[in-house]
Amino acid sequence: MLITSPANERLKHARRVRDGREGDLIFIEGERLIEECLQAGLILRDCFHIPDISPRSRAIIEELEERGCPIHPTADEVLATLSDTVNTQGLIVLAERRHFSIESVMGPPGGSPPLAVCLDAVQDPGNMGTIMRTAEAAGVNGLLALKGSVDAFAPKTLRSAMGSAFRLPVFTDQDAEAIVELAQSAGLMIVATAADGDIVHSDFDWTQPVLIVFGNEARGVQPQLLERSDAVLRIPLCAPVESLNVAAAAAVVLFEAVRQRREAQGRTGCS
Numbered sequence: 001m002l003i004t005s006p007a008n009e010r011l012k013h014a015r016r017v018r019d020g021r022e023g024d025l026i027f028i029e030g031e032r033l034i035e036e037c038l039q040a041g042l043i044l045r046d047c048f049h050i051p052d053i054s055p056r057s058r059a060i061i062e063e064l065e066e067r068g069c070p071i072h073p074t075a076d077e078v079l080a081t082l083s084d085t086v087n088t089q090g091l092i093v094l095a096e097r098r099h100f101s102i103e104s105v106m107g108p109p110g111g112s113p114p115l116a117v118c119l120d121a122v123q124d125p126g127n128m129g130t131i132m133r134t135a136e137a138a139g140v141n142g143l144l145a146l147k148g149s150v151d152a153f154a155p156k157t158l159r160s161a162m163g164s165a166f167r168l169p170v171f172t173d174q175d176a177e178a179i180v181e182l183a184q185s186a187g188l189m190i191v192a193t194a195a196d197g198d199i200v201h202s203d204f205d206w207t208q209p210v211l212i213v214f215g216n217e218a219r220g221v222q223p224q225l226l227e228r229s230d231a232v233l234r235i236p237l238c239a240p241v242e243s244l245n246v247a248a249a250a251a252v253v254l255f256e257a258v259r260q261r262r263e264a265q266g267r268t269g270c271s
Helices: 009-018 031-040 055-066 125-137 155-161 176-185 223-228 246-264
Strands: 025-029 044-049 071-073 091-096 115-119 142-146 170-174 189-193 210-214 231-234
Touching: 009 025, 009 044, 009 091, 025 031, 025 155, 031 055, 031 091, 044 055, 055 071, 055 091, 115 125, 115 246, 125 142, 125 155, 125 246, 142 176, 170 176, 176 189, 176 223, 189 223, 210 246
Parallel strands: 044 071, 115 142, 115 210, 142 170, 189 210, 189 231
Antiparallel strands: 025 091, 044 091
16 A cells, blocks of 8 residues: 555654664665675565655565565655655665664674774764774775764665665774773773874784774874783874874774784785
């Protein structure tokens, strides 16, 4: 049955999910992201779509139906009240977040030295999503977003992450002191980044277990975390540039870690 009223209870629920008020559910909009969601094997709760959809969307809906996801045809003007984009493709899915053990992010016994990312009050959804995508590409074990960070599963963040949020272990609203204690108990070096860091990022030994902390776009890493860090790194920059965007800095640092670890394993190339 076609949903024709913005006051429909299912739509009200979907808006709460979109706005981050429904716990473990994720609001996913658009063909590409929903395909990534399907490939990641997320549990699907609801699908809303306009009546006149593209062949690609039709194929997605058929797969959703095969997986038992409830399908809700929705009038164009009504779905527009739910959409988070200006030019919607008319296809929205609600899915469950995957759950991981935070201890596993610190590295399984006998495995490769873990590399985990901690974000301290990163505010921009684009930065958060880009860092998630970069972290997955670099083979990071997981990402820990401290309290005060932007929602890692907000629609804008998901679009920047390009599917990485569905696969990478991500933990939100984490307490800084608890993460420090967990990392220390697991034997990880806690490494912060700052413009005035003591060590150039490429001089640091990335072959050991590391939790790398990237800070807020304006204020950087909070003083309490800097004090608890085993090392504070900087990226050498040519004057007059004083700092990099946090997502750019994360890419530079993480792929230096990748380079060192690959060399230590005697590997070359891109795969």
